[in-house]
Amino acid sequence: MSIKIPIETSARHLHISQEDFEKLFGEGSKPHFIKELSQPGQYLCRERVTVKGPKGTFENMALLGPFRSDTQVEMSLTDTRKLGIPSVIRPSGDIEGTPGCILSGPCGDIEIPKGVIVAKRHIHMTPDEALALHIKDNDEVFVLTKSYGRALIYADVVVRVHRNYHLAMHVDTDEANAFNSDTEPYGVIVRFFDSNFNTDKWIEDELSGIRR
Secondary structure, eight states: OOOOEEEEEOOSEEEOOHHHHHHHHOTTOOOOEEEEOSSTTOEEEEEEEEEEOSSOEEEEEEEEESOOSSOEEEOOHHHHHHHTOOOOEEOTTOOTTOOOEEEEETTEEEEESSOEEEEOOEEEEOHHHHHHHTOOTTOEEEEEEOOSSOOOEEEEEEEEEOTTOOOEEEEOHHHHHTSOOOSSOEEEEEOSSSSOOOHHHHHHHHHTTOOO
8 A cells, every 4th residue: 555645846946054144144144934844844034045057047046944064056957957057966965066056145146166956856754654665765766646637657756764754755846847736736656666676777678678
């Protein structure tokens, strides 16, 4: 038996270090809380940041708290192309070797050397939920979406397990627009293999006539 997993759209946003925040908003300044987000401890800030790339700019990008050790900008493939920044798909927090950008705030501009990513689609869940689904942290799964005429099966969905998580799958705006969902979109994990899989190998097998 599977579990109904709510699907949330994660629009472009920014996580920031305290050092970079003070450079943009003033020494000793702190973010102002607006509202809690679905994941415990995460919240939307009143402050907004302008993000600049070689080809374009996004103004008023949402800033999420609390502070992180490294500044990270999350956006969709469409967004990175508009800015003229290479599209690098990574799990949140994995920013080594990723492109940077220019951030602009009321106290000036800073250039971050890395941290712009397209977040890999993922599911947050508790250990009890992972146990019920017979999966573990960092497993990758397929998710079948509930939709009307445009259902999709998402592959390579990484599972993130922690006791403080709230069950939800996060996709970016490109991914969310790809299926026609109702007002409360959700999906279920579906299984094609008994263990973790490699989608590239699966494609090669199919093209070679190997049926799994």
